[in-house]
Amino acid sequence: xxxxxxxxxxxxxxxxxxxxxxxxxxxxxxxxxxxxxxxxxxxxxxxxxxxxxxxxxxxxxxxxxxxxxxxxxxxxxxxxxxxxxxxxxxxxxxxxxxxxxxxxxxxxxxxxxxxxxxxxxxxxxxxxxxxxxxxxxxxxxxxxxxxxxxxxxxxxxxxxxxxxxxxxxxxxxxxxxxxxxxxxxxxxxxxxxxxxxxxxxxxxxxxxxxxxxxxxxx
Amino acid sequence: xxxxxxxxxxxxxxxxxxxxxxxxxxxxxxxxxxxxxxxxxxxxxxxxxxxxxxxxxxxxxxxxxxxxxxxxxxxxxxxxxxxxxxxxxxxxxxxxxxxxxxxxxxxxxxxxxxxxxxxxxxxxxxxxxxxxxxxxxxxxxxxxxxxxxxxxxxxxxxxxxxxxxxxxxxxxxxxxxxxxxxxxxxxxxxxxxxxxxxxxxxxxxxxxxxxxxxxxxx
Numbered sequence: 001x002x003x004x005x006x007x008x009x010x011x012x013x014x015x016x017x018x019x020x021x022x023x024x025x026x027x028x029x030x031x032x033x034x035x036x037x038x039x040x041x042x043x044x045x046x047x048x049x050x051x052x053x054x055x056x057x058x059x060x061x062x063x064x065x066x067x068x069x070x071x072x073x074x075x076x077x078x079x080x081x082x083x084x085x086x087x088x089x090x091x092x093x094x095x096x097x098x099x100x101x102x103x104x105x106x107x108x109x110x111x112x113x114x115x116x117x118x119x120x121x122x123x124x125x126x127x128x129x130x131x132x133x134x135x136x137x138x139x140x141x142x143x144x145x146x147x148x149x150x151x152x153x154x155x156x157x158x159x160x161x162x163x164x165x166x167x168x169x170x171x172x173x174x175x176x177x178x179x180x181x182x183x184x185x186x187x188x189x190x191x192x193x194x195x196x197x198x199x200x201x202x203x204x205x206x207x208x209x210x211x212x213x214x215x216x217x218x
Numbered sequence: 219x220x221x222x223x224x225x226x227x228x229x230x231x232x233x234x235x236x237x238x239x240x241x242x243x244x245x246x247x248x249x250x251x252x253x254x255x256x257x258x259x260x261x262x263x264x265x266x267x268x269x270x271x272x273x274x275x276x277x278x279x280x281x282x283x284x285x286x287x288x289x290x291x292x293x294x295x296x297x298x299x300x301x302x303x304x305x306x307x308x309x310x311x312x313x314x315x316x317x318x319x320x321x322x323x324x325x326x327x328x329x330x331x332x333x334x335x336x337x338x339x340x341x342x343x344x345x346x347x348x349x350x351x352x353x354x355x356x357x358x359x360x361x362x363x364x365x366x367x368x369x370x371x372x373x374x375x376x377x378x379x380x381x382x383x384x385x386x387x388x389x390x391x392x393x394x395x396x397x398x399x400x401x402x403x404x405x406x407x408x409x410x411x412x413x414x415x416x417x418x419x420x421x422x423x424x425x426x427x428x429x430x431x432x433x434x435x436x
Binding site: 112114153159186193202216 | 327328329330359362372375377400401402403404406407410411413414416417418420421424425427428430431432433434435436
């Protein structure tokens with residue numbers, strides 16, 4: 001696919017840096033967005049430490065939303081509402097990839113927390129009413145994304161109500177070594193995929209691993 | 219593991235017959251339970267048509283609950299409450315494997331439906347208050363189970379609050395060719411696993427397949 005500008009809202013954490021690194025290596029222009037220019041710049045340094053060839057810039061979230069062709073929401077779920085609400089105009093009708101999940105941790109380990117809108121992706125669609133929202137990459141281990149050049153052995157289940165958008169996001173997933181995008185239905189199916197991350201984290205804790213999912217028969 | 223008597227409540231459908239067939243082939247004694255003796259007997263004939271060597275008997279659900287060492291709940295979720303409530307005494311403190319999920323289908327395809335108790339497995343635990351409930355096998359394609367002797371290429375995510383019970387259910391899964399049981403945390407993590415079945419069914423519909431899941435890194 002042709003090079004696109006990918007803007008990562010709240011992209012300074014491991015998930016944003018990991019996806020930015022991998023998709024930057026695939027030839028896309030990466031914008032790591034943050035509340036502050038300084039944090040964004042620090043994240044860019046970390047990405048460049050992994051691969052100095054990646055075309056990555058640090059910007060504020062509003063610049064990332066404005067300049068991106070495709071917007072990735074990688075803020076922690078707890079910050080989603082505060083981050084996205086003021087950016088609805090800048091995002092407009094763009095393709096938005098919701099990577100969030102609402103998890104918490106207690107003495108018994110990780111657990112999913114129900115989202116009133118049905119899922120973090122559905123809430124994202126409410127906050128960005130003109131955007132075309134797809135849920136994807138929620139289950140992918142950030143540790144594995146950052147471990148270049150090792151392949152990321154995982155399938156990405158892509159849900160959304162717009163077929164063209166699902167196909168575009170699957171194509172992005174397919175560009176990451178070892179990864180495969182699989183169209184998996186409408187946006188209303190985002191919750192089980194988001195919440196499955198708690199199960200994978202529970203397995204990780206028990207097995208000291210970074211589990212991913214694959215579909216068999218596909 | 220030593221041969222056990224496995225009782226399948228509402229076991230006349232493809233899921234119950236498929237699990238009964240495979241675990242019967244592994245050497246266990248299978249009781250297919252139904253509301254009526256006649257339906258149970260018809261299901262036994264179908265299992266024997268696949269493999270006449272399997273030790274399988276058709277009984278009413280109360281007999282299956284009483285005689286089994288391990289009880290499998292394979293009734294459709296919509297019948298769970300009516301089926302299980304009168305059997306709490308017969309089940310007692312046995313190991314119970316909840317295989318149910320609450321799904322529905324409409325013009326947009328399959329979708330998960332929230333269960334007030336949190337999950338079908340959690341509701342099962344409420345209905346059988348003395349039982350040791352584990353969630354497992356919710357994602358496994360009945361079609362693949364019934365397609366003997368082909369291996370069932372799938373991992374079974376096993377959740378429950380009792381470690382010994384999780385280990386026992388993983389051991390059962392491991393006895394089915396191509397299948398692997400993976401301990402995946404407490405019972406409160408059952409919902410994402412149950413609901414993921416809607417995602418797999420959406421993939422199946424699109425791809426004309428019978429998708430299963432595997433964990434990578436495990």
